[in-house]
Amino acid sequence: MMASFKKRMIKVIVCYAIFIFIGQLMSLFPQSALPIFYDLRMFFMIFGPIYFMLILRIIHTFQxxxxxxxxxxxxxxxxxxxxxxxxxxxxxxxxxxxxxxxxxxxxxxxxxxxxxxxxxxxxxxxxxxxxxxxxxxxxxxxxxxxxxxxxxxxxxxxxxxxxxxxxxxxxxxxxxxxDQKTHKKKLDQAKKRAIASDTFVLESDPVCRQHYLRFPKFLFLMLCPFLFIISMIVLYLTKNVLYIESILLLRTPFLYLTSFSAVSFLPLLIYWMNCNGTSKVQRIYIHENQFIYTGYSGSMEERQEFSFALVHLDFFTVKKRAIWIKGSFMKKTKDSSGSHPKRMIHKRLWIPRTFSSKQEEVLLAFLKKMQDDQILHK
Structure with a gap:
């Protein structure tokens, strides 16, 4: 440590000696009597070695x-x-x-x-x-x-x-x-353990998910940027002919459309992001009479994992874009601080229809069987 410090001090002293010697040689020029030239020569001798060492450090960093x-x-x-x-x-x-x-x-x-x-x-x-x-x-x-x-x-x-x-x-x-790669590896391990215990695992199919996201994407892009741009173009082209009554009538709906597209930007964006996120992270485990819907939100330290275990099924409805399951669920959450206590909730679970046809048939058959079993028990 001390030897390295001595070597660096020697290099600094030698560097300053060279620049001071060059600065003294510069005083031999006729212009050295000018105040600006004198100041530049002083700065050259004082800061020249620092400039030189910083440039060397930049070169050394690249090497x-x-x-x-x-x-x-x-x-x-x-x-x-x-x-x-x-x-x-x-x-x-x-x-x-x-x-x-x-x-x-x-x-x-x-x-x-x-x-x-x-x-x-x-x-x-x-x-x-x-x-x-x-x-x-x-x-x-x-x-x-x-x-x-x-x-x-x-x-x-x-x-x-x-x-x-x-x-x-x-x-x-x-x-x-x-973090995404680590979490994906964790999910893959959980899936392998579930399959090894004869549990049927349902995940979103990439093709079905892409088809599912077309509607919110089209809705957002059509009503917000496209409609807003078209309306603004019409309003801009007609701004100098406001004295014509028909033009004023024409501008009125486009004014409303501009306001509507601006107001609907945030809700439609949230709807698109919700469809995208939910369809991406959802996973269902089905084993005998057990139904567990899992997912997560956030990432890294803010990630919160959740699971809904179906305890009692009231009814389920199959719609064009989603499956609605109403009943009692045992909710369990987990975040960076650890697992939280389980609690019973009664809610309507919204499940996007992004599974393959085979997986969806298994899910609907399980729900139908569970519903029939509960009717028989009553």
């Missing part, structure tokens, strides 16, 4: 892409930025630092590691170079013009945003992808 210095540098910077929270809310600071450590220690994909190990140090060194260049320009050429000042502000702000936001987004996406 050593496997060192995990990127994320360490990023989270050290972020922890420093969040230090001001300690004066206001200690709990908030603890939660932020805990979250940063979880992301930092989490597994990311090799591509993400490769990108972070190069991008973050290089971006940090470029940020230092920009700030130093701004300081030298202010001290030498003050006052700077508005154009140059705004250019420096934009460059520094853009670099700082890239340094903080882009790696965080990349780490989140990488962790999300890893």
């Amino acid at each position: 050593n892409q496997k060192k995990e210095q990127g994320r360490t540098l990023l989270f050290t910077l972020l922890s420093f930025l969040f230090m001001h929270h300690s004066d206001h809310d200690l709990t908030e600071t603890v939660l932020i630092n805990k979250g940063l450590r979880q992301i930092h220690n989490g597994k990311t994909s090799p591509k993400a590691n490769h990108f972070l190990n190069v991008f973050i140090p290089v971006c940090f060194y470029v940020l230092i170079l920009e700030i130093m260049t701004l300081f030298i320009c202010i001290a030498t050429f003050a006052p700077l013009s508005n154009t140059i000042s705004n250019l420096f502000i934009i460059m520094i702000t853009f670099t700082l945003l890239l340094l903080i936001l882009l790696p965080l987004i990349l780490i989140f996406v990488s962790k999300f992808d890893t």
Whole structure:
């Protein structure tokens, strides 16, 4: 450790000696008597070695892409930025630092590691170079013009945003992808265990699910973007002929259509997302007289798994897009904190018809048999 420090100090001293020697040679030029030239020569001797070492560090970073210095540098910077929270809310600071450590220690994909190990140090060194260049320009050429000042502000702000936001987004996406693969592996293992115990497992068929999602997708795209754009075009083309009464009558329905498409955007989007999510995560286990409907919502630490075990069937209805099952269910939920106590609920369960024809026949036959058995017992 001490030997390495001594070598680095020797390199720094040698580098400064070279730049000071070059700066002294520059004083031999006739222009050295000018104040601007003198300031530039001083800055060359003081900051020249720093520029040189930063450029060497950038080159060295590209040559050593496997060192995990990127994320360490990023989270050290972020922890420093969040230090001001300690004066206001200690709990908030603890939660932020805990979250940063979880992301930092989490597994990311090799591509993400490769990108972070190069991008973050290089971006940090470029940020230092920009700030130093701004300081030298202010001290030498003050006052700077508005154009140059705004250019420096934009460059520094853009670099700082890239340094903080882009790696965080990349780490989140990488962790999300890893979490999805881990959860899928967990579901596959649960399916294998269920099949080994003679349990029939029903899952959404990709072709049936794609056909099922056509209607909400078409409904959203047709009523929101398409209808809104057509209405706006008509309103724009007729804005200069408002003195014609027939044009005013023509604009009235398009005004209502524009308002309707804007208001219906969020509900239709929620409906589309609900159909997409429910049809993707649903799974049904059928074993003898047991019916368990399972699924989950959210991802990573926010994921909540749920299951509905059918205890008593009131009735079921087969509709064009879904199967409705009304009855009593034993609901069980589980999240990152663990399983929650079971509770009995009475509800109508909505099951999208995205199963294959064979699986749907098994499901309907089971529900019909369960309904007949309950009638006989009565």
